[in-house]
Amino acid sequence: GQSLEQPSEVTAVEGAIVQINCTYQTSGFYGLSWYQQHDGGAPTFLSYNALDGLEETGRFSSFLSRSDSYGYLLLQELQMKDSASYFCAVNQGGKLIFGQGTELSVKP
Amino acid sequence: DAGVIQSPRHEVTEMGQEVTLRCKPISGHDYLFWYRQTMMRGLELLIYFNNNVPIDDSGMPEDRFSAKMPNASFSTLKIQPSEPRDSAVYFCASSGTANQPQHFGDGTRLSIL
Numbered sequence: 001g002q003s004l005e006q007p008s009e010v011t012a013v014e015g016a017i018v019q020i021n022c023t024y025q026t027s028g029f030y031g032l033s034w035y036q037q038h039d040g041g042a043p044t045f046l047s048y049n050a051l052d053g054l055e056e057t058g059r060f061s062s063f064l065s066r067s068d069s070y071g072y073l074l075l076q077e078l079q080m081k082d083s084a085s086y087f088c089a090v091n092q093g094g095k096l097i098f099g100q101g102t103e104l105s106v107k108p
Numbered sequence: 109d110a111g112v113i114q115s116p117r118h119e120v121t122e123m124g125q126e127v128t129l130r131c132k133p134i135s136g137h138d139y140l141f142w143y144r145q146t147m148m149r150g151l152e153l154l155i156y157f158n159n160n161v162p163i164d165d166s167g168m169p170e171d172r173f174s175a176k177m178p179n180a181s182f183s184t185l186k187i188q189p190s191e192p193r194d195s196a197v198y199f200c201a202s203s204g205t206a207n208q209p210q211h212f213g214d215g216t217r218l219s220i221l
Contacts, residue, residue, distance in 0.1 A: 030206075030207060031207065033209070041214075042199060042212040042213060042214050042215055043151070043199070043201075043212050044212070045209035045210065045211070048207075048209065050207065087151065091206075091207060093206050093207075094139055094156065094158065094163070094203075094206035094207075095153060095156060095163075095164055096141075096153065096210060097153070098150060098151040098152075098153075099150075100150045101150060101151075
């Protein structure tokens with residue numbers, strides 16, 4: 001079967017750093033993507049790792065270890081607007097399988 | 109640039125009625141995806157197309173659901189007959205290639221009474 005595990009909720013304060021972990025078990029794997037979704041909105045793409053290592057995009061970074069079937073999204077200098085749900089998704093050659101999402105609450 | 113365009117944004121209808129959701133992908137994108145999002149099941153892929161051809165429809169819940177892509181700029185997802193458990197947000201997304209990011213439309217919020 002296929003499964004992705006990520007924490008359901010994370011709370012942090014403004015200015016802090018938070019890491020959202022994702023472990024996966026799938027039959028096919030091309031890479032790990034991260035998407036952000038605000039309440040009532042559409043998922044928007046944040047980052048993609050096809051190879052092991054760290055990808056940095058501004059305040060957001062994403063890491064992948066294919067041998068450990070593990071990745072994480074790192075959010076730095078948290079802002080109130082970062083309060084949203086964050087989804088990891090396994091890319092199976094076009095097809096995305098999404099995790100259940102992590103709801104991040106940023107407090108002042 | 110225009111993003112993925114979905115219509116209608118909201119749909120409320122009675123069970124047993126036919127529902128048609130529409131999607132216009134980003135011009136030049138070869139892949140089109142239909143997703144359903146609910147609190148219980150999360151974001152599920154229903155079906156996806158490559159160059160207007162359905163590639164994987166294993167996520168389509170049952171025969172009441174059908175999807176078509178008659179040309180590169182238009183796709184429909186149809187539910188007939190609709191049931192209350194079909195109530196969800198339905199997203200359409202498109203991407204240029206298999207490994208490029210998917211761009212999502214704003215979704216259709218469907219309520220079946």
